[in-house]
Amino acid sequence: MENTNVEKLYTWLDKTAETIQLHDNKPYLDSLATLLECLFYQDVTDDIDDILTQKIQKALQEIKLSHFQTVEIRGAIQLAILKGMKDSTQQQHLMTPDTVALLVGYLAEKLTKNKEKVRIFDPASGTANLLTSVMNQIKQPTEAFGSEVDPTLIKLSLLNANLQKVKVDFFHQDSLRPFLMDPVDLIVADLPVGYYPDDIRASDYALKADNGHSYSHHLFIEQCLRYTENGGYLIFVIPEFLFDSDQSDKLHAFLQENAHIIGVLRLPESAFKSKRNIKSILVLQKKGNNTSTQKQPLLVNLPSFKDAKAMDNILNQINGWFREYFDCEVD
Structure with a gap:
């Protein structure tokens, strides 16, 4: 069950971070940071334009953080960070x-x-x-x-x-x-x-x-x-x-x-x-x-x-x- 939840949350993080990355043309890790901030506040920050705001708000409705245990949240974030670090980090x-x-x-x-x-x-x-x-x-x-x-x-x-x-x-x-x-x-x-x-x-x-x-x-x-x-x-x-x-x-x-x-x-x-x-x-x-x-x-x-x-x-x-x-x- 835990692996299923980790995979589910990771897939959502990865897909949504890539959406932000493509829209803003900025590195994956920076896009992931933007997404995690939106996820924490359950809202979109003011510096994001209207088109991307709509996409992120739609994505936020697809996931309920309260359905995940702490260890699952840490695991999913870890996988997304690992993907971002793969090619770009010393x-x-x-x-x-x-x-x-x-x-x-x-x-x-x-x-x-x-x-x-x-x-x-x-x-x-x-x-x-x-x-x-x-x-x-x-x-x-x-x-x-x-x-x-x-x-x-x-x-x-x-x-x-x-x-x-x-x-x-x-x-x-x-x-x-x-x-x-x-x-x-x-x-x-x-x-x-x-x-x-x-x-x-x-x-x-x-x-x-x-x-x-x-x-x-x-x-x-x-x-x-x-x-x-x-x-x-x-x-x-x-x-x-x-x-x-x-x-x-x-x-x-x-x-x-x-x-x-x-x-x-x-x-x-x-x-x-x-x-x-x-x-x-x-x-x-x-x-x-x-x-x-x-x-x-x-x-x-x-x-x-x-x-x-x-x-x-x-x-x-x-x-x-x-x-x-x-x-x-x-x-």
Whole structure:
């Protein structure tokens, strides 16, 4: 039933976004943003001409948002965004796959289970797919923040959150600049990979490069630790080469000083088009007065997501590891 509803809503979104795209001659993602705004307000914005207004109003009568669950709305929007990103977006802007987002949410739920309320931040929020997926899996009330520099993506993320009826405060800025935000309990991020062009801004960071441009993914990790409470957790989707690059010695030393490595989960090769694109999930805890280094971090090679039996077995082992981890914390 869920798949049928996701497909139904996606088909409607896609068809109507294409109508707007053809009429206005603008990119698919911008057309989708216009449509999502109309869908949220159940009306057409004033800047749309009469011919297109009639087409959108007719389309709005064909769909009732109240007939869809939050998870179905997120799934349909995700599919439409994926279509729009396919040909027009750089690699570092691609959306976090749903299976990976669900896994990050599963880990987030485990790590925050003893908190009454969870403050969560995604500094590379993109279209907010990862952030809202994690929020949907955390059982406690959440106070959520996201940051994105791209104007189209931030608009899509805001509408995505609004249509799912989840409250997120968004920053439209370069995430390596300071935030007007208190530290949070949990940070989740699919780290943007590449060089950071602003050498002056990078000079404020311990992980700046000695020569040339700094790695943005290194600077993001340092920035995230700045905005994490002592003892708080960080869950990053990282490139597999993170600890093997030419600047990795500095990263190793920085993490040793400021954080505990809770675990590394290597995502299955089958989830990626080439070995070069393989990613892992890195789980850190920011050091604090009552934190300690793990004798045995959670180190996992995940099987194919399609192998249900092997996946179930691994999840049972992870559950067991977390039980021991929290027993040790209590001691």
